[in-house]
Amino acid sequence: MESKPVITYDDFNKIELKTGKVLEATAHPDADKLLVFKVDVGDRQLQLVAGIKATYTPEMMVGKTVVVLTNLAPRLLRGVESQGMVLAATTPEGIKVLSVDGNAPAGCGIK
16 A cells, blocks of 8 residues: 655644444445445434445444544535545455444544
């Protein structure tokens, strides 16, 4: 993986990471690799689109507590708006969604 440029602490502080509880998950209607989620991030619910369908089914995602980038500008992905990003690691075995160990409620800040 290629290294990114060094950022400052102030740059990092612009990122809002929260725990999110996946309430609903469906296959994207027009894309083979995308799933669409409704995620509770404490103060609101976000619709997220993620390219994780090769590793996860919608049923595997519902109920998970995941790490969400909540202040990313909305973006259309194959015609469906994504209002943030579910964080994931790319491994030799495939994509692994970052989840929270234990019972963290939706909306907890991540540092």
